[in-house]
Amino acid sequence: MNFNNSEKSYIRGCENLVGAVNSPVRAFASVGGNPLFIDKAKGAYIKDVDGNKYIDLVLSYGPMVLGHRNKKVEKAVTKAIKKGTSFGASTNAEIKLAKIVCDAFPGMDKVRFVNSGTEAVLSAIRLARAHTGKDKIIKFSGCYHGHMDAMLVAAGSGLATLSLPGSKGVPNQAVENTLISEYNNLESVKEHFDKHNDVAAVILEPVTGNMGVIQPSDEFIRGLRALTKEKNALLICDEVMTGFRSHFGGTQELLGIEADITCLGKVIGGGFPVGAYGARNEIMENVAPLGGMYQAGTLSGNPIAMAAGISTLTELKKQNPYDKFNTVAQKLEEMLLTSAKKHGIDLVVNRFGSMINAFFTDKKIENFTDAQTSDTDMFAKFFWAMIENGVFLPPSQFEAWFLSSTITIKELKKLEIAIENAFSAMSS
Ligand code: PLP
Secondary structure (H helix, E strand, O other): OOOHHHHHHHHHHHHHOHHHOOOHHHHOOOOOOOOOOEEEEEEOEEEEOOOOEEEEOOHHHOOOOOOEOOHHHHHHHHHHHOOOOOOOOOOHHHHHHHHHHHHHOOOOOEEEEEOOHHHHHHHHHHHHHHHHOOOEEEEEOOOOOOOOHHHOEOOOHHHHHOOOOEOOOOOHHHHOOEEEEOOOOHHHHHHHHHHOOOEEEEEEOOOEOEOEOEOOOHHHHHHHHHHHHHOOOEEEEEOOOOOOOOOOOOHHHHHOOOOOEEEEOHHHHOOOOOEEEEEOHHHHOOEOOOOOEOOOOOOOOOHHHHHHHHHHHHHHHHHOOHHHHHHHHHHHHHHHHHHHHHOOOOOEEEEEOOEEEEEOOOOOOOOHHHHOOOOHHHHHHHHHHHHHOOEEOOOOOOOOEEOOOOOOHHHHHHHHHHHHHHHHHHHO
16 A cells, blocks of 8 residues: 555645644544545545545544435535525524424524534533533543633543643633543542532533543433532533434433533534534523623534535434444444454453444543553554555544444445454554
């Protein structure tokens, strides 16, 4: 396999782009080597600029749940483009997507569209503060909520792969209201509530994807819901990654809880830049123009992005691929574990719906400290061995792998061979 054109693009890209990328995880920092440059993608596959074809388990870090170039989505987007690409005024498409999203979340009466998951979270946090009149936010180590200053503490994948505890350029004042707890450890949340009576909200990934896939225990997630209610703090479920990935709606519903504010992104934009935050009327009425919390966006609710979101969610509802996702993920787990065992490699596989990933450790993974026991050098070897065998994985131990509805038995067979070849090469 050669990567000559990717290498040339990388050298050219470094001249005017920072590290030749527009988001750090794309730089392959933790797996070594130069980043791949992509030419095109279709269905379950993606092709780089050297013509190498891979089964795509990155899927743009989640949005492409229907695979690439879904016909319905492509048609809807093309049709929307012909009507004009941005108006700076409301459209019926925004109302339609808002209805689809609110109908899918029992605790959501109103939603506000923004342009990214980061914007969704920063607005949700402002909203929690506006609603409660309190300032502090509890977050969990290993959870990533976008790159707003206050959330860039103990923030999982991107920072973990660059070995950065936080980010330069974030003033102390920006994070002094951020309290860190340990995922799956309710006591660590109670301790903050015992010390602080000005906690506005607790934010979490209800199932994580940014320290690998980790599910909350029943006791933890239900306890968190009860505790936040008792303390008059809001529970923010950041479902930017998990929304519509394991169920048509939120993971919170599968976990048996209802968030006060939900953040969305990725899938709801069908590959276009869309984020959203939503809640019950009494909370959303704080947002301008109904209330005094200001939040705005020139391109928010962009008609092309709305068309992509509507067609993606409509098609997703029709296809209802969620049982298939579970079956495929279960098969993938079996393949990984069987092959790893055969080659004497320690491996733990975590999965939830269409999100799955493998940790090179023998330890059960329930929080970020556990996740960090994974041997990242082994992951780097595995990553490149999978590339050589035609599978594109996220270039980070701490990032979830994603499934799309276009994956079939054919791809599963190819994955089985790729995994076996990879582990065989790693153990020889
Ligand atoms: N929240 C979660 C859970 C995410 O996984 C991400 C991105 O991966 C974000 C927020 C930030 O979203 P964006 O990259 O669209 O700003």
